[in-house]
Amino acid sequence: xxxxxxxxxxxxxxxxxxxxxxxxxxxxxxxxxxxxxxxxxxxxxxxxxxxxxxxxxxxxxxxxxxxxxxxxxxxxxxxxxxxxxxxxxxxxxxxxxxxxxxxxxxxxxx
Amino acid sequence: xxxxxxxxxxxxxxxxxxxxxxxxxxxxxxxxxxxxxxxxxxxxxxxxxxxxxxxxxxxxxxxxxxxxxxxxxxxxxxxxxxxxxxxxxxxxxxxxxxxxxxxxxxxxxxxxxxxxxxxx
Numbered sequence: 376x377x378x379x380x381x382x383x384x385x386x387x388x389x390x391x392x393x394x395x396x397x398x399x400x401x402x403x404x405x406x407x408x409x410x411x412x413x414x415x416x417x418x419x420x421x422x423x424x425x426x427x428x429x430x431x432x433x434x435x436x437x438x439x440x441x442x443x444x445x446x447x448x449x450x451x452x453x454x455x456x457x458x459x460x461x462x463x464x465x466x467x468x469x470x471x472x473x474x475x476x477x478x479x480x481x482x483x484x485x
Numbered sequence: 486x487x488x489x490x491x492x493x494x495x496x497x498x499x500x501x502x503x504x505x506x507x508x509x510x511x512x513x514x515x516x517x518x519x520x521x522x523x524x525x526x527x528x529x530x531x532x533x534x535x536x537x538x539x540x541x542x543x544x545x546x547x548x549x550x551x552x553x554x555x556x557x558x559x560x561x562x563x564x565x566x567x568x569x570x571x572x573x574x575x576x577x578x579x580x581x582x583x584x585x586x587x588x589x590x591x592x593x594x595x596x597x598x599x600x601x602x603x604x605x
Contacts, residue, residue, distance in 0.1 A: 378531040379531075409589075409591075411590075411591040411592070413592070413595075418597070419597065420489075420581075420594075420595040420596055420597045420598070421581070421583075421592075421595045422595075423591055423592060423593050423594075426586075426589050426590070426591035427589045427590075427591075430589065432593065464531075464532060466532075466591075466592070468590050471548060472545060473534055473545075473547050473548070474522075474524075474534040475534070476524075476531050476532035476533070476534070477531060478530070478531040479531065479532075
């Protein structure tokens with residue numbers, strides 16, 4: 376099972392919107408609506424921010440949203456804030472009953 | 486607040502067994518609708534799911550990993566563990582424990598991770 380493909384880095388200015396893509400195959404992202412996203416600040420545990428492609432857990436800002444088209448899922452962060460600077464990972468359930476992650480995207484708020 | 490904490494040796498010799506424990510607080514590992522997973526991340530590489538154990542004790546491991554992986558529960562201690570046999574330098578990574586939700590499928594709580602280096 377190959378890793379999902381994410382851009383290594385992304386950046387934006389405060390107030391702007393950015394979108395991080397996550398590309399897989401029909402055996403993972405495209406085959407299931409079980410895509411989740413995780414935010415990780417340095418030295419901290421990863422935090423679940425999106426599940427089932429587009430749902431936010433309680434307490435997660437509504438500035439974060441998720442979507443999917445075909446084999447590509449996306450995470451959009453609107454109204455960028457300094458606190459959004461972190462690493463972001465996508466994850467998908469697979470046809471092998473396993474989980475596969477993306478390589479991670481380092482988001483810099485300029 | 487649910488918290489997970491990994492513990493174990495940070496250095497393991499090649500061909501030996503890597504053993505890690507995850508201590509769960511704020512939730513019972515016997516709770517339904519959850520399972521418990523190990524995930525690792527070699528430096529500069531993507532996260533790799535290792536396997537999971539349900540509260541029933543049933544396990545499933547990533548087929549892409551070589552054999553020799555064992556995940557087990559220590560219910561009285563509210564802990565679960567990972568054993569990885571015959572390690573090599575390729576097993577050097579930060580190891581995370583995480584709680585998985587059956588429905589909806591996701592990992593809702595993670596530990597901070599523990600760096601394990603395989604070296605003589």
